[in-house]
Amino acid sequence: MNFTLHQLKVFTTIVENKSITKAASELNMTQPAASIQLKNFQDQFDIPLSEIIGRQFYVTDFGKEIHQIAEEILNKTKTIQYKTEAFKGLLSGKLKISVVSTGNYVMPYFLNGFLKKHPKVELVLDVSNKTTVIKDLEKNLVDFSLVTVSPHHLDLEELPIMDNHLVLVASKENTIISQKNKDTSIFNKIPLIFREEGSGTRHTMQLFFKQEKIAPKIMVELTSNEAIKQAVIANIGVSIVSLLSIKNELLQNDLKIIPAKGLPLKSVWKLIYLKKKTLSPVAAAFLEYVALEKENVYHNYFSWIDDIEK
Incomplete structure (x- = not known):
């Protein structure tokens, strides 16, 4: 042969x-x-x-x-x-990561320093819905996935990297919601725009509604965070979204955060990977980099979240 x-x-x-x-x-x-x-x-x-x-x-x-x-x-x-x-001191190869759509506001800031440090590394980054992201991980097509809700049917390792804060937002034109310190009864009165079934944001919202015995009025269901933001800006309804995703809209006064009891909701962004997977030198180096630098990355790029929530 x-x-x-x-x-x-x-x-x-x-x-x-x-x-x-x-x-x-x-x-x-x-x-x-x-x-x-x-x-x-x-x-x-x-x-x-x-x-x-x-x-x-x-x-x-x-x-x-x-x-x-x-x-x-x-x-x-x-x-x-x-x-x-x-061995020659040059890290090279492919780094393959799948990211849920809202995670696109997170992942680039953890990649920036790593790729500058290792310019010969080739990045393959796929941003998709949660179902596709988990399938890619299950089929071993990627090294890591970035999610807030881990699948229960896979044997995984996890590296938490930062908190995810979910806030209730409305258009600046919305005059129905004007008072502060709303209790949870607000959700029985206002029409909500939801993410699609299976998304991490929707999962966290549903846990909150179940815990608080809330039956929200679902007005529209959309399949991307960007579509939801535009619908809220157009004053079609209100929604609960990741604070990370609305920084520019808040600065431009297109959206406003509505205080409500129990909010913001919190979940955790985490890198997940198959427990039995043998990580390539590039993947192992990236995992080590994120573990060591996650606090610095948060301080340099996400400290504005703490200022908003004060």
């Missing part, structure tokens, strides 16, 4: 794309060249790795097993490269 790392790369890319043409494009190869590499790799085995039915590419069961082994080999070769760079 005499296959090459290049053949392994071509084979895994074809399997992941389920298409020789798409894989060739991703690898900056011609389609015939990719087909030749696949054939040369197939020639190493007496059992078919793939088959074409109609014009559709399929991977055989044997091919799926070889694909898994090929990925492990390619990952090991990357580790060799990263270890070599690290």
Whole structure:
């Protein structure tokens, strides 16, 4: 058996794309060249790795097993490269992080100093809804995820990095809510704009409502924090949002915080990762950096939260 790392790369890319043409494009190869590499790799085995039915590419069961082994080999070769760079004092490789949408107001400030310190690190940052973020983590597609509510079905390690404060906000044009020190009965009277089911913000809100025996009036359900902010600014309704996400809107006087008993609600932003995952040198270095620098990052970029809440 005499296959090459290049053949392994071509084979895994074809399997992941389920298409020789798409894989060739991703690898900056011609389609015939990719087909030749696949054939040369197939020639190493007496059992078919793939088959074409109609014009559709399929991977055989044997091919799926070889694909898994090929990925492990390619990952090991990357580790060799990263270890070599690290031995020379240069940290390199990919850092893959998935972040829930509101976490986009947090994560860049923890990445800033790390990436400046290690310029050869390549960042892959995906900002999505919580369902997608957890699926990426479960499939081991990322090193870390940033969430406020951890999934219970995964065996995880967690690193808390900072508090998340949720406040009730209304448009500056809203004249219905004007008095301070509202009790929780306010939520029985005002129409609320909610995040989608499954979001960390909604989860924290629902726990609060359940604890306080509140039956809120849900007016609108939106799937992003930005959409909620714009709806509140337009005076469609009020909402409970992360204080982190409305700094500019408060400064511009587009939104106002409405005091109410039990608010702000508090949760914790945390980096989570699979307990059995072997962290790459880059991922391990980032985890160590965040643990050491989280207080400095908060002081440098988020101390304005303390001023608002005084």
